[in-house]
Structures are given as C-alpha cells and as structure tokens.
Amino acid sequence: MDVGSSGRRVYLNLKCGYFSRASMKKIEMQNPLVEIDGDEMARVMWRWVKEKLILPYVDLRTEYYDLGIKRRDETNDRVTLEAANAIKRLKVAVKCATITPNVDRVREYGLAKEWPSPNATIRKALDGTIFRSPISLANVVPAVRFWKKPIVVARHAFGDIYDGVGMTFNGAGSGVFKFRGVNGEEKSVSLPNLGGAGVVEIKYNLERSIENFAESSFEYALNEGLNLWFSAKDTISKVYDAKFKQVFEQVYEKYEQRFKQREISYNYYLIDDAMARAVRSEGGFVWACKNYEGDMLSDMVSAAYVGSIALMTSELLSPEGYYEAEAAHGTVQKHYYQYLKGNKVSTDPAALIFAWARALRKRGQLDSSADLVSFARGLEASVRKTIEVDRLMTKDVATVSEPPINAVLDTQAFITAVAKNLDHTFEKG
Numbered sequence: 001m002d003v004g005s006s007g008r009r010v011y012l013n014l015k016c017g018y019f020s021r022a023s024m025k026k027i028e029m030q031n032p033l034v035e036i037d038g039d040e041m042a043r044v045m046w047r048w049v050k051e052k053l054i055l056p057y058v059d060l061r062t063e064y065y066d067l068g069i070k071r072r073d074e075t076n077d078r079v080t081l082e083a084a085n086a087i088k089r090l091k092v093a094v095k096c097a098t099i100t101p102n103v104d105r106v107r108e109y110g111l112a113k114e115w116p117s118p119n120a121t122i123r124k125a126l127d128g129t130i131f132r133s134p135i136s137l138a139n140v141v142p143a144v145r146f147w148k149k150p151i152v153v154a155r156h157a158f159g160d161i162y163d164g165v166g167m168t169f170n171g172a173g174s175g176v177f178k179f180r181g182v183n184g185e186e187k188s189v190s191l192p193n194l195g196g197a198g199v200v201e202i203k204y205n206l207e208r209s210i211e212n213f214a215e216s217s218f219e220y221a222l223n224e225g226l227n228l229w230f231s232a233k234d235t236i237s238k239v240y241d242a243k244f245k246q247v248f249e250q251v252y253e254k255y256e257q258r259f260k261q262r263e264i265s266y267n268y269y270l271i272d273d274a275m276a277r278a279v280r281s282e283g284g285f286v287w288a289c290k291n292y293e294g295d296m297l298s299d300m301v302s303a304a305y306v307g308s309i310a311l312m313t314s315e316l317l318s319p320e321g322y323y324e325a326e327a328a329h330g331t332v333q334k335h336y337y338q339y340l341k342g343n344k345v346s347t348d349p350a351a352l353i354f355a356w357a358r359a360l361r362k363r364g365q366l367d368s369s370a371d372l373v374s375f376a377r378g379l380e381a382s383v384r385k386t387i388e389v390d391r392l393m394t395k396d397v398a399t400v401s402e403p404p405i406n407a408v409l410d411t412q413a414f415i416t417a418v419a420k421n422l423d424h425t426f427e428k429g
C-alpha cells in the first residue's frame with residue numbers, strides 16, 4: 001500500500017499490476033500546467049477526456065492556450081509563442097494535435113496564410129528532443145516477437161538534410177565548400193573529383209543543438225530508468241557522425257555516476273549494428289538517433305510495435321527540463337468529418353489520455369505530490385485494464401488485437417469504460 005502525501009490511501013493490486021482502490025476527494029495541484037488545445041477530432045476528444053477522466057478526480061489547474069487554427073490565425077500565430085513561453089515558466093505542458101496548414105487548409109478555414117507547424121515552433125523555442133514510444137499492450141503482439149518492452153525513439157529534430165541545400169550539375173567538374181566565420185575564420189573542403197553530371201547536397205548541424213539533444217536523451221533515460229543507445233555511422237562519416245559520437249561521450253561524463261547508481265547504461269553502436277541488435281532485443285531502451293534515422297525509425301517502431309500511430313505517445317524534453325506530452329497522431333481529420341455529419345466514430349483516445357497522464361505525473365513529480373503521481377499512474381492503468389482485461393477497445397486496436405474482443409466501442413463509450421475502471425481506483429471528488 002502506498003500512502004499519499006495527504007495520508008490518502010492508494011491500494012496497489014500487485015498481482016495483476018492494476019490499482020484497485022483509493023479513497024479520496026479531488027486531488028489538489030500545487031502548480032498549474034500549460035494546457036494547449038488543438039483541432040478537429042483531437043479537440044473533440046480532448047473535451048471528452050477532460051470531462052470524464054480528469055475533472056471529476058483532480059482539482060485541475062491549467063493555464064489554457066487555444067492553438068486551434070482559427071485562434072492562431074486571429075493572433076497572427078502569437079498564441080503559439082505565448083504557449084511556448086508559458087512552458088518555460090511552468091515547465092510542464094500537455095498538448096492536443098494541431099493542424100499544420102497547407103494550401104487546402106488555408107482555403108478550408110479561410111486563413112491569412114500557411115502558418116508554421118506549432119510543434120516546430122514550440123520545439124525550436126525550447127530546443128527540445130522528441131521521444132516517441134508505443135503504448136505496449138498484452139493483447140497487441142509486436143511484429144517482432146522478441147519485443148516485450150517499449151522502444152523509445154529519440155529523434156534529433158534539427159538540421160541535417162531537413163535544413164540542407166542541394167544542387168544538380170550538368171557535367172564533370174570540381175566542387176568546393178567554403179566557410180566564412182563572422183570572426184574572420186576561413187575554411188574550405190573539396191569534394192572528390194566529379195566525373196560527370198550529378199547532384200550534390202550540403203547539410204549541417206550546430207554543436208549547441210547536438211549537446212542539447214544528448215543532454216535531453218540522458219535526462220530522459222535517467223528519469224525513466226532505461227538504457228540509452230546512440231547510433232550513427234562514424235566509421236564512414238568520419239567528421240559529421242564522429243562529432244555526434246564525441247558530443248554524446250562528453251555529455252555522458254556528466255551522467256556516468258547517476259547512470260551507474262540507477263543501474264542503467266549508455267552505449268554507442270554503429271547504426272547497422274544497432275538495427276540488428278534492436279530487432280533481437282526485448283526492447284525497453286531509449287534509442288537516440290540523428291534526424292533522418294529518427295524520422296524513419298520512429299515510424300518503423302510504431303508500425304512494428306503496435307501497428308497504429310494511434311497507440312504512440314510523444315514527449316518533448318529540453319535540457320532545461322521543460323516537458324510537453326502529446327499523442328503522436330494528428331487531428332484525425334477524416335474521423336472529424338464523420339463526427340460532424342453526426343456519425344459515431346471509433347477514434348482512439350488512448351494516446352491522448354496517456355499524454356494527460358504523463359503531464360500530470362511530471363507535474364506531480366516536480367511538486368512532490370504523491371497523490372497526483374498515483375492518479376496519473378492509475379489513469380494509464382485504467383486504459384490498459386479496459387483493453388487488456390475487459391477486452392473493450394476502439395476499432396484501430398481491434399484490428400491488431402489478439403482474440404477475444406468483447407466489444408468494439410465508439411470513442412465516448414470507450415472513455416466511459418475507462419472511467420468505470422478509474423472509479424474502481426479513485427473516488428470522484
């Protein structure tokens with residue numbers, strides 16, 4: 001039995017791992033968290049989740065920012081920067097999926113322009129790293145049968161080919177890249193002999209950003225008690241990837257002691273070796289990857305682990321410890337149009353519920369509130385119990401679940417089933 005800070009009781013049923021009962025009035029929060037609302041079906045589910053699963057149990061304190069596309073348009077996107085600044089002040093945020101407008105969206109919503117991705121704006125403001133992990137469930141067997149624990153992919157979402165420049169050339173010749181520093185430093189490097197028409201690409205990264213990426217990765221692994229891998233190809237990319245490897249080694253010196261105390265490890269692997277190791281492993285580690293590899297591997301891990309983007313969570317962590325949790329999926333536009341027509345939809349709210357649980361857990365940890373941490377764990381456990389034990393699930397999970405499936409529910413019915421399990425654990429205030 002766990003006794004919360006206010007002496008309230010939380011019983012943990014160790015046998016099945018689910019919380020079974022706690023008696024309490026509404027859980028108080030010492031500090032608010034930043035609540036970032038979004039668009040379409042994700043926004044609809046946001047309201048349902050809050051009403052049924054959070055507000056009845058927690059005396060919720062949030063600073064609310066509406067990043068719905070209309071509000072971003074009205075404020076010339078100022079609201080996104082305000083939200084990012086609020087995260088710097090309050091340290092913890094939970095975010096709903098938001099539309100990144102393209103030409104079609106500009107027309108659909110009558111926008112002034114194609115506003116930038118809010119996620120990119122927030123990530124840039126915090127210089128954070130994205131950690132994506134699957135919600136592993138007993139009845140959803142990973143495509144890789146050895147995998148038993150989640151693999152968390154940390155993607156360095158800065159630079160490399162995403163901010164590179166390219167050029168084609170029409171015949172044989174030579175190429176030189178020149179650097180001119182603001183302090184007068186001059187350096188150049190020549191390409192190998194170019195024997196005919198072809199194409200060239202130049203990419204870059206910044207030392208500070210690589211350090212932040214490494215720091216966030218070590219922090220995350222330490223916080224979650226997971227081993228950390230970093231993989232690149234320094235044997236071939238003797239300057240570029242070697243720089244990343246060296247930065248990770250330097251940052252590790254700061255963490256080595258704490259890693260040993262926590263009985264976790266840091267390892268560098270060549271990326272091809274890491275791929276083979278990952279497939280043979282039982283999971284349960286953080287895999288830090290450069291931008292391009294992280295882009296690919298996060299999608300591969302989600303498809304191979306849970307077969308659905310709907311069961312992936314996404315956490316943003318900065319080296320200063322700023323934290324934002326969200327579902328990895330988008331606004332689920334197609335389901336939203338069905339919902340607007342009055343049809344019942346079976347959109348999966350699991351990742352969104354997990355995002356709330358993770359943000360509340362983080363708030364609880366920072367404020368030393370055992371009650372809030374217990375509630376957050378209980379909330380995750382209630383989702384798991386609904387799917388794994390009650391065998392009630394939304395359509396996307398039903399398509400990848402092992403039998404038996406007791407019922408395929410629409411979104412609201414699923415949230416109600418989770419609330420029922422939560423009621424067995426926590427009393428409403």
Ligand code: NAP
Pocket residue numbers: 096097098099100101119309310326327328329330331332333334335346347348349396
């Ligand atoms: P999406 O919203 O993730 O949906 C793509 C498809 O994945 C859905 O049509 C659905 O497949 C399935 N899916 C995703 N989430 C699901 C859930 N919770 N439950 C059940 N199925 C789910 O991606 P998108 O349609 O490419 O993007 C829509 C909008 O979201 C875009 O405007 C984009 O800019 C934005 N977006 C935002 C974020 C973010 O804020 N983090 C991330 C990605 C995209 P079926 O239709 O086959 O059921």
Ligand code: MG
Pocket residue numbers: 295296299
């Ligand atoms: Mg990708």
